[in-house]
Amino acid sequence: MIGERYIPRDIETKWQKNWAESNAFATTVDRQRPEFYVLEMFPYPSGKLHMGHVRNYSIGDVIARFKAMQGYNVLHPMGWDSFGMPAENAAIKNGIHPASWTLDNIANMRRQQEELGLSYDWDREVTTCQPDYYRWTQWLFLLFYEKGLAYKKQAAVNWCNECNTVLANEQVIDGCCWRCDSTVVKKDLAQWFFKITDYADRLLNDLSELKGWPDRVKTMQENWIGRSEGAEFSFDVPELNEKIPVYTTRHDTVFGVTYVVLAPEHPLVEKLIAGKPQEAQVRGFVDRIRNLSEISRTSTDTEKEGMFTGAYAVHPFTGAKVPVWVANYVLVEYGTGAVMGVPAHDERDWLFASKYSLEKRVVVQPADQELVLAEMAGAYDGSGVMVNSGEFSGLDNEEGKSRIADWLENKGIGKRRINYRLRDWLISRQRYWGAPIPIIYCDKCGVVPVPAEDLPIRLPEDVNFTAGSVSPLAQAESFVKCRCPKCQGEARRETDTMDTFICSSWYYFRYTSPHSDNAVFDQDKVNYWMPVDQYIGGIEHAILHLLYSRFFTKVLKDAGLINVNEPFKNLLTQGMVIKDGAKMSKSKGNVVSPEDIIAKYGADTARMFILFAAPPERDLDWSDQGVEGSYRFLSRMWRIVAQYAPAIKDMPAGQTLGELSKEEKELRRVLHYTIKKVTDDVSQRYNFNTAISTIMELVNAMYAVRELGSSLQAPLLREVVSALLRLLAPFAPHVTEELWSEVIGEGSVHKQSWPEFDAAAVQVDEVEVVLQINGKVRDKVVMGVGLKPAEMEKTALSQDKVRQLIDGKTVVKVICVPQKLVNIVVK
């Protein structure tokens, strides 16, 4: 019996319980059906779901349920990215152990996900902070180590004083920590790195394979990888018997070099200044620059500063002596840490040379103007003809580039080189709540990886959490002290843990065989399910997580563990949830809690609103009244189905569709138009907002024939209600399940097949055709659909209104678009 009013609370808990008990969304390998892997980015268990999560999961759930109804074998899992700083901070602040804080949060958030009615296969849940997961994170570290892709080196690294740990380049946003926003400083430390730069070319080139990714994300990755083609060669410093290698992309301007300049951290600086009058001054300058923060150091607005070292280098093409400088604008990490100075053709060099009165030489002349130094206001970095360039003068500069590179290579003093902006991934963290790096230091044997059979290296539970610069693990004597796996002598464990982004770089593989305890994953299963067919998440991971995951996938492919080259075939980046013009955040005080919305209106309404208010990629404006509207729609749908229910239930078995009245025909036409439109919107465009609006129109059409009541045929009503419930099921799974079980009553609506479109139902005999005169709509007339253009023209010209309007004018041309319009061009 269907109640008069739609009251979500009871039916939602009822069906959630039913789905959980029947394992409704469990999946196994099935080679009879096509597979589809839909994945939402797993959350950090911060404590509660926010609207961004609700949006993310609602989108994924619609796709998963829709694909399942279309006959796909759907994998739709969920898990927890559960290592990381907030848990440890909570431990320091409140004295709660990170493990219990994290597990409590997981339990709470999982309950909220269940309340949203999400169709996850919970048997596949993964939790990265648990030993059965991080054991394999550690195993992967060993794999990287074995392949030479994990190494430890002393380097100037990003350090966050607030978080007391180092950070990867990708985690420094505008010179600040991605997590706590405090200023990042440079520290000289020995740290573990993953050699992502080895994969720079493939990470860049394979972006072209990713047809299902937004251009925005691909462009961001492209910029981040930052490939450039150039040449590397050296300037000799004969007095010291040293060479200064430089990298340039403008070797065509090499005859314009008037100085060479090193980064302050360049290893040659000390040697160059030794014994020189300016030694102390240069050293002071270098120290001052090194102590500046990353942001003030690298900003383009920062004024260029430098000092002459007192040394001279020899120009390899002209043999001229050029001064060697040190300057703040040269970065030690990029290229060779030294550059050639060409003031006339590089903006930075121009500013620098102008400030310190260094010589400028024009060596490229553009076609349309004559460059004269005295008249130049800045550098000219465009193309042109090479001048003052010895044997290369007269060449087009692009041609000259390659001739100069040939010259360097032939003489053996330089070579073509490709450079990347991408740096190796700094993966060690001086924190407790992460996967311990499985490395042992032995005085006798050196750096020794932990044997795979000794994994996991468990986090000790009994440690001291106090704010301070030393990681709790480093203070845990029982953890640090160990035996060397090689010589059995006394040794020490690595006390750094891994960046949490490592845990999240491979979780989507683990879902395919989450309980595997003899391998990182089952190869058969991983190859059956991967790649992820549809990945959904926020744009904030455009570089970080998505680049790291691509890197991991390529390494695992090279190791022969998987056969895919890219992890995520299609990527959907959802927009933010906005309220009152700003992203929902505690500090802005504009947060709407999913819990409150579910309590008041139910999960179906929350899902409907969030999918209806905007297409998924766009930012979504939260509106309390809009939510009300979605609830009203579900109620309205409920009432009309309830009204037609008795006729459908009383219908004798086997009764088929009879002759349709005009109104019935129209209702059936709207139904099949809706099936077509919703199917297209969901499968081809992911435009859930227009899919929902079309379903609303179907419900409106059902209301329009309501007064015909019992004269409507039961088989038609059944067809309409059955299709309506199935179309709406992915969006509002509870209310449709309830009505399905009451009215149609065959199993679960979510196990039904997707409604089939009957093209015959939408066929009409007549259409309204627009009549235009000179492109302006002047009239509309109903015409038969089969009308030929000549007949359309004749009909159009015979209309009274048209005749009046063209009276006394000459018809120049008539354009007829069948079933659409007739445009009469007159003079």
Add this chain to the structure above:
RNA sequence: GCGGGUAUGGUGGAAUCGGCAGACACAACAGACUUAAAAUCUGUCGGGAUUCGUCCCGUGCCAGUUCAAGUCUGGCUACCCGCACCA
């Protein structure tokens, strides 16, 4: 500076291949029902003019292509995002 994106009623948005701009909602207003309110159902709803037939204007701005432009081309403006002294 380089790269990417967005701009449509009071609001969110629709118009998918160049063919009726504003679907579907929200808000507002009106009517029905009600003692009344809520809920519900029905209707109006870009701006201006109107003899109520219609007519003119209108998709950030300026040009262009076309019988026809929110949609294509060129040039701007504003805002958002990413990278940025990468030689």
